[in-house]
Amino acid sequence: MPGSSPVICENLVRRAEEYIDSGAFFAELSAMVGYPTESAQPRSHLAVKAYLDEVLVPKLTDLGCSVAEYANPDPSGGPFLVGTRVESPELPTLLCYGHADVVDGQAGRWSDGRNPWALTADGDRWYGRGAADNKGQHLVNLAALRLLLAERGSLGFNLTFLFETGEEIGSPGLADFAVGHRDQLQADVLIASDGPRLDATTPTLFLGARGGVRLLLDVDLRPDAYHSGNWGGVLRNPATTLAGAIASLVDGHGRIQVPALLPSGLPDQVREALAGVAVAGSPGDPAPDEGWGETGLTLAERLYGWNTLEVLSLGSADIDQPVNAIPGRARAVLQLRYVAGTEVSRIREVIADHLAARGYPMVDVSVHSSFPASRTPPDDPWVHWARTTLEQATGKAVAVLPNIGGSLPNHVFTDILGLPTLWLPHSYPGCLQHAPDEHLLGTIAREGIVLAATLFHALGHRATDPPIPARIG
Missing domain, CATH: 3.40.630.10 (Zn peptidases)
Structure with missing residues (x-):
């Protein structure tokens, strides 16, 4: 001392x-x-x-x-x-x-x-x-x-x-x-x-x-599954639909595609506070993945100064025992982690409108929990x-x-x-x-x-x- x-x-x-x-x-x-x-x-x-x-x-x-x-x-x-x-x-x-x-x-x-x-x-x-x-x-x-x-x-x-x-x-x-x-x-x-x-x-x-909003995306198209050979190419596949809907929200590299789900910017005082901050510095920490997340930001800025949209769970039919059938339903739970200044009061409407405009009006969007x-x-x-x-x-x-x-x-x-x-x-x-x-x-x-x-x-x-x-x- x-x-x-x-x-x-x-x-x-x-x-x-x-x-x-x-x-x-x-x-x-x-x-x-x-x-x-x-x-x-x-x-x-x-x-x-x-x-x-x-x-x-x-x-x-x-x-x-x-x-x-x-x-x-x-x-x-x-x-x-x-x-x-x-x-x-x-x-x-x-x-x-x-x-x-x-x-x-x-x-x-x-x-x-x-x-x-x-x-x-x-x-x-x-x-x-x-x-x-x-x-x-x-x-x-x-x-x-x-x-x-x-x-x-x-x-x-x-x-x-x-x-x-x-x-x-x-x-x-x-x-x-x-x-x-x-x-x-x-x-x-x-x-x-x-x-x-x-x-x-x-x-x-x-x-x-950071705050968080948990969202359920539900594509419930029909009560039954239909043979993929007899009906493939004719019936909409809810799992394929859900995958496309999610990709329109956050791409395969973790980058949010909806401007309304992003902060307006990174304030100078936040950038200055995070300058030189290293992420994942303890033994046993996972190594950050190259090319994942918002480009142009440091790891610390992505983690502490920016928003992320994460897929928490994703499912349709039985992944362990699949059958040759087009499933009737697919669901996913997503979570937006967001920083102060992000407007989330209309997040359900924002996402639903975005999906409908891209050809996915059949995806039902609901908010299950949130914290500011x-x-x-x-x-x-x-x-x-x-x-x-x-x-x-x-x-x-x-x-x-x-x-x-x-x-x-x-x-x-x-x-x-x-x-x-x-x-x-x-x-x-x-x-x-x-x-x-x-x-x-x-x-x-x-x-x-x-x-x-x-x-x-x-x-x-x-x-x-x-x-x-x-x-x-």
């Missing part, structure tokens, strides 16, 4: 590293992983409730927070937990966020007979469901706040910590909850942790998330403050991504609460977060808690250079 400065508290850094090295973090995370908080499973509500009451409430109380649990305005979602610590109305307020739920444990599919609900270490990899997404990440931030409070006796800022219990099922009710509790959740900045770093070794800030894109502008003063603070403290370059390629409910904080959003992830792209063998890297946890503690310390330190941005309003 560099020498002493207003950004760095050497005692805090040492205690943060000792917390990891001593095994205390592993033990704490092990207890958290033991709760099977699978939000997609109706039976999990008891585990979710226990996790809130037995794990998160005590941790928030230890931070001097008053804690309240709220029912979800959407009956398909679980409860919300809010911890609040007010040190002075004159101080800045930090909003933190985490999600208590995890995806299905997929027990029986983990390597070496691992139990998804028991944290196990294999070298630097700590395996367990939720280890990376999101229990390990919100533990890093809770522990960093706890260490800061122990070091200084105060945080130097006000704290609101919001936990939801349905992020893995699309955050039902979160937007409505934010609208209804806007005053309680009002803050100067969001600092939260979820998703991956750029790679395992690069400290990363990202500022938002959002980002904090890369030139926001809070971004400069966070990046400079972390780079001064670590002596390492910090990658700033305008958004991650995946999804998070960032729009709730930017669009509803009007906050600048700084996401400091404590995982990496190869963590297998939604698959068997999900794991957290111990080295990232160790560096992550130092980064988080450094950022929180700087937020509460009036003499920090650079200073925190001026309060608005």
